[in-house]
Amino acid sequence: MSNEKNSQRLYLGLDLSTQQLKGIVIDEQLQTIAEEAISFNDKSLLTHHVQPNGFIVDKDDKRCITTPVFVFLEAIDVLFQKLRDQKKFDLSNIVGISGCGQQHGSVYWKTKTELESLKNFNKEKTLSLVDILQSSFSRIDCPIWMDSSTTHECQMIEKAVGNAQNLFQITGSKAYERFTGSQIMKVATKTSDVYQQTERIQLISNFLASILLGEYAPVDLSDGSGMNLLDIRQHKWSKECLNTCGKDLEKKLSEKLVYPRTALGTIAKYFVERYGFNSQCQIVSCTGDNPSSYYALASDPKTVVISLGTSDTVMASIPASAMPKEALDGHLLVNPLTANPESNLLMLLLCFKNGSLVRERVREEIAAKDWQAMSKILGETTPSNNGFIGYFYDDHEILPQNIQGRFYFNKDGQQINDLEAVYKARAVLEGQCLAKRLYLQKANVDLNNSVDRIVVTGGASANTDLLQILADVFGKTVYTALAPNSGALGGALRAIDVINQKSNSTSSTVECLVAAQPRNEFTAIYNEMLAGYAKLEDKIVKGIK
Numbered sequence: 151m152s153n154e155k156n157s158q159r160l161y162l163g164l165d166l167s168t169q170q171l172k173g174i175v176i177d178e179q180l181q182t183i184a185e186e187a188i189s190f191n192d193k194s195l196l197t198h199h200v201q202p203n204g205f206i207v208d209k210d211d212k213r214c215i216t217t218p219v220f221v222f223l224e225a226i227d228v229l230f231q232k233l234r235d236q237k238k239f240d241l242s243n244i245v246g247i248s249g250c251g252q253q254h255g256s257v258y259w260k261t262k263t264e265l266e267s268l269k270n271f272n273k274e275k276t277l278s279l280v281d282i283l284q285s286s287f288s289r290i291d292c293p294i295w296m297d298s299s300t301t302h303e304c305q306m307i308e309k310a311v312g313n314a315q316n317l318f319q320i321t322g323s324k325a326y327e328r329f330t331g332s333q334i335m336k337v338a339t340k341t342s343d344v345y346q347q348t349e350r351i352q353l354i355s356n357f358l359a360s361i362l363l364g365e366y367a368p369v370d371l372s373d374g375s376g377m378n379l380l381d382i383r384q385h386k387w388s389k390e391c392l393n394t395c396g397k398d399l400e401k402k403l404s405e406k407l408v409y410p411r412t413a414l415g416t417i418a419k420y421f422v423e424r425y426g427f428n429s430q431c432q433i434v435s436c437t438g439d440n441p442s443s444y445y446a447l448a449s450d451p452k453t454v455v456i457s458l459g460t461s462d463t464v465m466a467s468i469p470a471s472a473m474p475k476e477a478l479d480g481h482l483l484v485n486p487l488t489a490n491p492e493s494n495l496l497m498l499l500l501c502f503k504n505g506s507l508v509r510e511r512v513r514e515e516i517a518a519k520d521w522q523a524m525s526k527i528l529g530e531t532t533p534s535n536n537g538f539i540g541y542f543y544d545d546h547e548i549l550p551q552n553i554q555g556r557f558y559f560n561k562d563g564q565q566i567n568d569l570e571a572v573y574k575a576r577a578v579l580e581g582q583c584l585a586k587r588l589y590l591q592k593a594n595v596d597l598n599n600s601v602d603r604i605v606v607t608g609g610a611s612a613n614t615d616l617l618q619i620l621a622d623v624f625g626k627t628v629y630t631a632l633a634p635n636s637g638a639l640g641g642a643l644r645a646i647d648v649i650n651q652k653s654n655s656t657s658s659t660v661e662c663l664v665a666a667q668p669r670n671e672f673t674a675i676y677n678e679m680l681a682g683y684a685k686l687e688d689k690i691v692k693g694i695k
């Protein structure tokens with residue numbers, strides 16, 4: 151290893167998302183040194199793999215969706231092995247780690263005894279995290295954000311605070327099935343023995359930080375905003391919501407809440423012994439994947455970030471003083487850009503459940519073997535698709551809430567049974583882009599005056615057709631980030647910022663490539679199409695006859 155390599159100060163960002171664990175290592179000049187990803191369905195790497203996409207859909211109740219905690223643990227070990235084996239850098243040069251996790255998912259600890267043994271690790275070096283933490287959990291299957299089985303619990307939470315409106319005013323969201331509060335209530339009521347045995351409930355993000363630290367890490371305020379349990383303007387737990395969801399819940403969640411840029415301590419000895427990390431390597435609090443991406447890519451509050459991952463999300467900043475009185479279809483979170491006790495800024499999050507997996511399914515249905523083949527098929531139609539519109543809610547959708555099924559319409563607004571392959575290809579992409587603009591509009595985000603730029607990230611941001619349609623639908627230039635893995639990048643940047651006590655290194659990292667320019671004639675067509683799209687969506691929600 152050269153001297154230059156030895157003196158490097160490096161930062162690791164992690165993203166424990168729906169289908170994989172990703173890691174990025176950057177230096178102080180924000181250059182990428184190494185990247186790695188471990189897919190939860192990779193049979194060649196993981197004993198605890200899950201087919202086909204890394205999560206389990208319950209065979210009796212398809213709304214119940216979980217991932218075994220051992221998948222996460224094994225992926226962490228394998229990712230570190232892979233990063234070490236790449237030999238691109240020395241793991242002892244990593245001075246800080248932070249990361250993020252898919253939002254809302256929850257992990258149930260029975261005891262912290264084995265977790266804390268990671269801190270003073272002096273056992274067999276061949277023991278893995280799964281071996282060590284085998285008996286640490288009161289429940290192995292972690293409910294994840296795709297779960298939509300808690301409609302009843304959602305009604306109970308809204309009722310307990312009066313109504314959906316009141317819940318929105320406290321927590322920034324109406325009750326949503328995937329939000330952790332209703333998930334915890336379900337565990338507490340349906341499996342009270344499991345709930346009683348549970349010492350600590352964590353989000354995926356503070357679970358990740360806990361593993362790295364070898365002790366329970368507190369909940370992060372931006373990610374904690376996705377639980378229906380937090381008062382997003384007071385930056386405190388809402389006692390009313392906690393009491394509704396479970397007995398002694400504050401104790402099980404930890405009283406302490408932290409901002410996304412909080413130094414938590416040094417890395418557990420397990421990682422020093424096993425992978426050669428530096429014992430002084432700092433762990434910085436982890437947050438949700440969406441706030442983390444927003445931290446990485448929003449150079450200022452006038453940036454809208456669109457993430458095209460398993461879910462599609464849209465993020466924007468809203469001053470707390472402008473928080474709407476009427477409950478939104480969407481969520482308001484503690485904004486990671488300005489997260490501090492005086493912060494007057496919230497982050498709007500719109501989450502569409504039917505993102506990449508639907509695009510993949512449609513690709514298969516139209517017999518396109520890859521994205522290029524789909525692009526070719528798209529070339530056979532033109533913007534607005536001869537009037538054919540599609541709504542692809544293969545899974546219970548979030549926006550609009552809890553709708554499932556496919557709905558196709560012709561240019562006269564009549565519902566039809568199916569679409570020809572050429573029209574289906576365009577309908578899925580146009581429909582998804584129109585929905586994003588529609589819901590931003592519904593949340594009163596003024597695209598003309600409050601938005602300077604749109605930055606797109608996530609796996610599907612590699613799809614230039616999708617980027618072009620987004621640019622045309624929004625009538626704005628759409629930028630892609632140089633690092634598509636912006637959740638992990640946000641982690642590495644927070645580590646840099648905290649360790650070097652910088653206010654925010656974001657703006658220098660964006661370094662965007664201009665990806666797609668809007669084409670005026672098509673933007674005009676989409677402006678018109680949006681009204682029709684909204685009307686038909688309304689019809690679907692009300693139940694078409």
Ligand SMILES: Nc1ncnc2c1ncn2[C@@H]1O[C@H](COP(=O)(O)OP(=O)(O)O)[C@@H](O)[C@H]1O
Nearest residue numbers: 167168169170459460506521608609610612613
């Ligand atoms: N060129 C492409 N066009 C469209 N989608 C793509 C392309 N490349 C990757 N994807 C999609 O990206 C998804 C993964 O995105 P990612 O942001 O890594 O997801 P997550 O963080 O939820 O695990 C895959 O499901 C895949 O469908």
Ligand SMILES: O=C(CO)[C@@H](O)[C@H](O)COP(=O)(O)O
Nearest residue numbers: 167168253295459460461501
């Ligand atoms: O539920 C939400 C946001 O509210 C999802 O966006 C999850 O945070 C999962 O993210 P991806 O794995 O799809 O990136």
